[in-house]
Ligand code: HEM
């Protein structure tokens with residue numbers, strides 16, 4: 062029985078609600094609406110349209126894995142004891158019985174060995190954390206490469222960047238909680254990073270650790286951040302992200318009937334709600350399978366944190382890997398002046414690069430709109446090939462990220478490939494600069510050649526796979542025109558704007574700073590759009606079609622007349 | 633054909649990509665087999681119900697697994713995962729997946745699949761709305777009189793601004809000031825009568841020079857951590873947190889090499905380090921000068937010591953010089969000698985802070 066909420070909303074509050082026919086649901090809806098006025102809010106949104114595409118699922122994975130993190134995390138808090146008080150472990154895990162360790166570590170072992178399903182929840186929590194961060198990153202790539210970040214969605218792009226930052230910090234604080242050997246090593250490195258901060262470094266370290274490293278304050282403090290502060294911020298930002306998504310309505314791919322003015326897809330209720338809700342169960346289920354079948358972070362293998370111990374191949378969780386890689390390959394630059402020390406070798410990779418990378422990410426939409434002068438709203442997505450420079454910028458950033466990340470495994474690479482660490486390090490020092498440039502150039506040219514390929518399909522049709530032989534003995538492949546819908550989709554894109562010429566700028570009477578800025582902008586825009594293929598005009602398409610028809614006709618009549626009568630139809 | 637490229641219309645939305653091919657419009661709706669064939673529809677309905685049923689079965693299996701499988705010491709019964717964890721994960725995962733797949737199957741096969749089209753509106757509010765909003769704002773501000781009364785405005789701004797200070801000041805007790813704490817380790821707590829012995833980490837036995845062969849590397853700690861009374865130290869000073877703090881600065885590495893291989897450098901006061909070693913045994917801080925990992929990997933033939941975290945490599949024959957990697961400073965060396973019983977002891981504390989670099993620390997050439 063469906064509830065007609067639009068009717069409910071008009072009920073006047075002066076007469077008691079009637080529930081004739083015993084419509085319990087209707088009665089409840091009426092009760093709620095008379096107090097909350099839900100009807101008018103819901104009438105617009107219950108059937109809100111969401112377009113469908115596999116790539117729109119990436120953000121959903123991030124959302125649902127966050128929910129899984131909340132659920133499993135709350136379970137863990139019921140047993141986890143965030144205290145660094147030293148106790149003797151007396152739980153079920155034999156090899157560590159009798160060992161002194163912090164209560165945090167001991168309670169992590171208890172969760173793993175003495176709480177049924179506890180290890181499952183710990184492993185699900187850790188796997189979900191990885192899925193959360195990985196899916197945010199891939200979702201961000203999707204948004205960037207399809208141009209979904211353009212006006213009016215820049216604010217959501219920034220919220221997304223902040224979510225990525227907070228997710229990473231949340232992951233680091235969580236990873237540190239069990240106080241095992243690996244996490245303690247990570248916290249010790251974090252202490253080193255803080256101490257490298259100019260002027261206030263040692264003060265920051267003493268304040269954070271409540272005295273000298275490691276102290277007994279860091280786990281309780283990280284705990285407060287991990288279960289309260291950062292999840293709260295994440296929740297608020299995710300809510301804002303979703304609200305803006307609903308307000309802007311989702312972007313869609315161009316296609317027949319799908320324009321800048323509309324949004325075409327399935328209504329929220331029932332299809333979208335069912336698909337999204339079902340998908341939540343799938344993400345949750347996959348996480349449960351991973352938590353049950355794949356072990357992760359077996360803290361008992363290495364034992365509790367001891368500042369004098371370390372394991373070979375100490376590595377942070379993968380999402381912290383890229384600054385760690387830069388930290389490994391940077392030359393030993395320290396400046397010693399007037400009795401002070403400036404540690405470039407730590408500051409550049411850890412304190413400068415990650416914030417810089419984040420700032421670049423956040424600035425990308427604004428740089429692009431400044432450069433192209435495009436201040437319009439965009440709701441149709443672009444294929445990555447149709448914005449070659451944009452795509453190439455992201456691929457260059459990805460290459461930088463990937464190489465830095467690989468440098469974070471230089472010891473593992475050295476062992477696997479039987480190379481010396483020194484060789485790999487020297488190679489990586491060059492590669493992080495040259496790699497992105499090469500990636501940029503290749504990607505850009507590749508995009509443009511894909512654009513040409515599209516143009517070819519539009520003008521000359523697609524390759525039908527049918528070979529025809531002319532009377533002279535030459536072979537040709539028969540090209541057939543694209544179906545109308547496909548042809549329309551290929552042409553449903555903006556032409557690139559034409560940058561201002563220097564003459565136009567001069568003529569506009571601009572002076573001083575303004576003049577220089579506009580000239581710079583025009584030059585950059587020219588480079589940005591250089592060599593891009595614009596969609597063909599109606600005349601060109603018409604002309605090409607005409608030509609193709611003629612050719613085909615000719616070919617066929619030749620075949621019909623010639624000695625070899627095996628036309629395409631005989632195949 | 634250049635598009636009408638209008639930078640002056642922030643509203644947007646009104647510019648359609650004007651293409652060379654006319655929009656053919658939404659394709660006609662295609663009926664699915666389940667829409668037109670009642671048999672197929674019934675079958676899909678059954679499939680969905682079966683999926684939900686399988687989920688219920690998995691949930692029951694979860695409950696059975698919860699109560700039958702022991703955990704505890706059994707952690708590596710099956711492939712290292714533990715039967716309980718594995719069974720619980722598998723059954724919970726399937727219970728959830730069957731619901732997810734069932735709901736999506738239902739949506740795809742049986743729910744109405746008409747795509748609908750909704751109009752978009754520019755994000756911007758209409759001009760009228762803007763005008764009203766601006767007017768309301770101006771009215772509100774005018775009625776408050778804040779513009780006409782700078783005295784009130786400025787004193788309010790000042791007072792509120794000042795309230796930021798308690799928020800900062802109250803964080804002061806997060807921790808003590810660093811003082812000179814980073815400059816000292818417990819190695820300096822030895823006395824004339826009881827110089828600080830170097831003992832093996834973990835088993836706490838003192839070391840005779842003759843215990844070490846050339847090439848031997850030993851992880852050490854100061855004896856005071858185990859035997860505080862001998863040095864007149866209160867035992868609570870070396871328990872729990874304090875123990876961890878001491879260890880994170882005092883951890884030490886002994887390495888015996890051919891005395892001829894050692895190139896003695898200079899100490900902080902400019903004197904030679906020639907008498908800092910005993911029969912080719914050198915002592916260095918175990919804490920990497922990069923960001924503070926304990927160093928562990930020894931290259932026997934070269935006297936090089938490698939940090940596992942970021943591969944800084946230090947030459948222990950040459951005052952702990954950095955030969956490779958990101959560390960910016962040599963490893964601090966501990967001057968050692970032997971006591972009356974022949975055990976290795978520290979002569980005095982390190983002559984520089986150990987561990988990662990920090991802003992206010994000095995540097996000297998070895
Ligand atoms: C974006 C969200 C989150 C991320 C990325 C994240 C990440 C992590 C990670 C990587 C661990 C280490 C797990 C291990 O032991 O292997 C952890 C531990 C923990 N997390 Fe979270 N977490 C998140 C949210 C939460 C929430 C919302 C809570 C609770 C309300 C929570 C509670 C805990 C607890 C109690 C532990 C320590 C238990 C243990 O290690 O056994 N987490 N977290």
Ligand code: FES
Nearest residue numbers: 920922923939942
């Ligand atoms: S901590 Fe030793 S190299 Fe980084």
